[in-house]
Amino acid sequence: MSLVVAGALAAGLILVEVAVPTEASAQPAAPVRLTLDAFRGAGAACYDRSAQPQTAVVDSHLHFRPFGGPAVPFEEVVQYLEATGVLFANVYGIGQMLPPSSPCTYYLDCPGTPLTPTLRNDFVNAANAVTKTPEGLHLTLSMTFPDLADPGSVLAGMELLDDEYPGLFRWMGEVNLVKQAVFGNGRGPVPAEAIDGWAGFMAVLRERGIPLAIHADLGNDEEPTLYLPLMEKVLGAYPDNPIVWVHMGLSRELTTMDPARHAALMASLLERHPNLMLDITWRVIDDAYFSTPEGRAAYVPFLNGHAERILPGTDFLASRDKDLDVYREELEVTSRILGHLDDEAFRNIALGENYFRLLGLDYEAPRVCSVNP
Ligand SMILES: [Zn+2]
DSSP states (O other), rough: OSSOSSSSOSSSSSSSOOOOOSSSSOOOOOOOOEEEEGGGGGTOBBBBBBTTTOSOOOEEEEESSSSSSBBBHHHHHHHHHHHHHHOEEEEEESSOOTTTTTOSSSSSTTTTTTOEEOSHHHHHHHHHHHHOOOOEEEEEEEEEETTTTTTTTHHHHHHHHHHSTTTTEEEEEEEEOOOOOGGGGOOOOOOOGGGGGHHHHHHHHHHHTTOOOEEEEOOOSSSSSTHHHHHHHHHOOOOTSSSEEGGGGGGGOOSOOOOHHHHHHHHHHHHOTTEEEEEOSHHIIIIIIITHHHHHHHHHHHHHHHHHGEOOOOOEEBTTTTTTHHHHHHHHHGGGGGGGGGGGHHHHHHTSHHHHHHHHHHHBBOOOOOOOO
């Protein structure tokens, strides 16, 4: 399935429209979209940031399944990607679901209703991904079922998925280490003692080169680094596992931390833990940090300086009350910071080079066209 039009793809670029602005018509040209061919290395055209989208071509954090209630059909989420130029995506389920009998779609609307880890959404995603992934898209299936507080159950779950879909799951997460938003639904922080019990499944993930994406709140506005020791324990115990810290530990509960202090803490963790990556997904991060002058002053140099350690994405959640407009807006908001990055960082983060390297994918991000003044 092509993204926009078929044909005329010699350079891997689809020229939607060539418009030379004149005095009479100053209409900007429609953005030029890429296809997977642009990521096959030799001969691919360079990426012109002045004419092509500043949004990421990778969505490394996309929940195809909601906490409860009806989901946006798989085919429709795929159409959102095609409509917005996203070519690579992780297929996340959701780590913890509301009971099937619950009328709720969002846990915060139903405090007291228990959220429980389940394999349900991973099986649904796998069945859909196998039969409904269009040719022009590269999807990576993720295991979202693990209950990190009950590590003994994780290998058993992996075996169930292996039996049905051997070799298909190439990512694990988003799994929750500590998420304050779900405390009211019976999910407290994972006890520090449980982390030692991860050794068995972490060894399998290492063998398979599967990254683990962890949601771990750094803290809250009262105590910004309250939960840092939990994440540090994980990083210290499993230094050879590729680990993605989602949202850089930020959340709705932590919107007022000094950006310079947060960026310095992240830089120090990246330097001490070479297999750690950060995902900068979720619009809350842009709303509270990236979009303020102090935030940009702290994070643009941080992201440029650690450009090989950052993954982009939306954190879109496919509950039926959402549509293409919501996805498009979340992609634009979470990509806004990318427009401020230097070309090398843009290539690594927005054009997917980090994602390909982390997963060992046989793709190569196009280089950014040099600007001739
Ligand atoms: Zn998420």
